[in-house]
Amino acid sequence: xxxxxxxxxxxxxxxxxxxxxxxxxxxxxxxxxxxxxxxxxxxxxxxxxxxxxxxxxxxxxxxxxxxxxxxxxxxxxxxxxxxxxxxxxxxxxxxxxxxxxxxxxxxxxxxxxxxxxxxxxxxxxxxxxxxxxxxxxxxxxxxxxxxxxxxxxxxxxxxxxxxxxxxxxxxxxxxxxxxxxxxxxxxxxxxxxxxxxxxxxxxxxx
Amino acid sequence: xxxxxxxxxxxxxxxxxxxxxxxxxxxxxxxxxxxxxxxxxxxxxxxxxxxxxxxxxxxxxxxxxxxxxxxxxxxxxxxxxxxxxxxxxxxxxxxxxxxxxxxxxxxxxxxxxxxxxxxxxxxxxxxxxxxxxxxxxxxxxxxxxxxxxxxxxxxxxxxxxxxxxxxxxxxxxxxxxxxxxxxxxxxxxxxxxxxxxxxxxxxxxxxxxxxxxxxxxxxxxxxxxxxxxxxxxxxxxxxxxxxxxxxxxxxxxxxxxxxxxxxxxxxxxxxxxxxxxxxxx
Numbered sequence: 001x002x003x004x005x006x007x008x009x010x011x012x013x014x015x016x017x018x019x020x021x022x023x024x025x026x027x028x029x030x031x032x033x034x035x036x037x038x039x040x041x042x043x044x045x046x047x048x049x050x051x052x053x054x055x056x057x058x059x060x061x062x063x064x065x066x067x068x069x070x071x072x073x074x075x076x077x078x079x080x081x082x083x084x085x086x087x088x089x090x091x092x093x094x095x096x097x098x099x100x101x102x103x104x105x106x107x108x109x110x111x112x113x114x115x116x117x118x119x120x121x122x123x124x125x126x127x128x129x130x131x132x133x134x135x136x137x138x139x140x141x142x143x144x145x146x147x148x149x150x151x152x153x154x155x156x157x158x159x160x161x162x163x164x165x166x167x168x169x170x171x172x173x174x175x176x177x178x179x180x181x182x183x184x185x186x187x188x189x190x191x192x193x194x195x196x197x198x199x200x201x202x203x204x205x206x
Numbered sequence: 207x208x209x210x211x212x213x214x215x216x217x218x219x220x221x222x223x224x225x226x227x228x229x230x231x232x233x234x235x236x237x238x239x240x241x242x243x244x245x246x247x248x249x250x251x252x253x254x255x256x257x258x259x260x261x262x263x264x265x266x267x268x269x270x271x272x273x274x275x276x277x278x279x280x281x282x283x284x285x286x287x288x289x290x291x292x293x294x295x296x297x298x299x300x301x302x303x304x305x306x307x308x309x310x311x312x313x314x315x316x317x318x319x320x321x322x323x324x325x326x327x328x329x330x331x332x333x334x335x336x337x338x339x340x341x342x343x344x345x346x347x348x349x350x351x352x353x354x355x356x357x358x359x360x361x362x363x364x365x366x367x368x369x370x371x372x373x374x375x376x377x378x379x380x381x382x383x384x385x386x387x388x389x390x391x392x393x394x395x396x397x398x399x400x401x402x403x404x405x406x407x408x409x410x411x412x413x414x415x416x417x418x419x420x421x422x423x424x425x426x427x428x429x430x431x432x433x434x435x436x437x438x439x440x441x442x443x444x445x446x447x448x449x450x451x452x453x454x455x456x457x458x459x460x461x462x463x464x465x466x467x468x469x470x471x472x473x474x475x476x477x478x479x480x481x482x483x484x485x486x487x
Contacts (some may be wrong), residue, residue: 001303001306003300003303004299004300004301004303004304005457006299007299007300008296008297008301008304009301010296010299011292011293011295011296011297012296013291014296015289015293015296015297018285018289019289022281022288023280023282025285025288026282026284026285027282027289028280028331028333029333030332030333090372117472127278127279127280129280146231150485164277164278164284164285165278166277166278166279166280167280168277168280168282168331168333169277169331169332175263188483191299
């Protein structure tokens, strides 16, 4: 009889682990590839827009030099978790919140700065799950996720992800990262550059 | 990166973001209807396939709100399959051993529900693939095998009847899949897995041994289907190392004979349809 209880215990524990960590164990993918990562000396430079995070305060310096600041209460923001993306000719700030909600918001910075609150300027969101880092170029966005074995790099179409409220709906391509624990990423046209800090890799999408 | 990397992504279907609207609830529903990809990895007969696809479409529509809950939470259909897969050996089996039968049936229903839900989740999330279909088949078979082994272990099925049932079921499934891949599917095949669950439930709660006769009858049926599958497959497979040996690939005379018979059958069918039309008018 005791064996049945032991099997039942193992079963329930396994099911709980699968439910809680399903995105790390079986990550979403569409068009999965393992690209040829080339080691490079390039440094991931900041783009034309600058975003700084100081506690709950987010300060954005736009292309024309205007400085906008707003608060993001209750959010866990990291510097690499912000990027400007163009969605239907509107430049929006993608903000990856690693707090309890685990959402990526697309924010109209001007409106957010006017009201002083990040969420007041949000025009939409999607659930990112295990997302850690963001990068964008034009209408495309990169989300880097922590997964079991190797991290996944997702090339997203933000408008599709916004419609489904889930990053899974917006995935265009999935790439397997060269190593775990990436610290920075950049998307330049079809080129993807990722870095752990001391080491940097790049690849090109075909 | 100006061009979209997604095939068939239409700008018309995309949402206009911004334009002064800051309402998170104002997002439109996603465009989810995609052309169904043609998969060979399934175990339905040719006549069944169309019916099963129609049922699958209807089921997708019916459980769409539930499936969208999973899609919106980035739950992959494979996760549902894995969950469903683990439920039977790790929860159903010990619960049966502990004689918590009601909970057993609850777990079994959950297993069937999740098994039915992974397809719609994959279709709505645009992840449907043959990989998922393979996992689904494995999950289906594992469910049947574990339930049958459980019934044998706790004395509700004779080992011989249960063993025969499992073996013939597996042979039958292998034959169906092989023939679907070879593009020569069976017309209709009856799969008794869910009926076996029902007979087990009735046997457990009524005390009447209905399961064993059912297992023996179905074993005979499954053995016949598997044997027919083997003979048909052998007729269409090449001889030694793919060489066109006589009797392996059908010879030209055989092919011509078969085509003539097929033509005659078609003509008879057409004549009958014309006759039926005339009769109606």
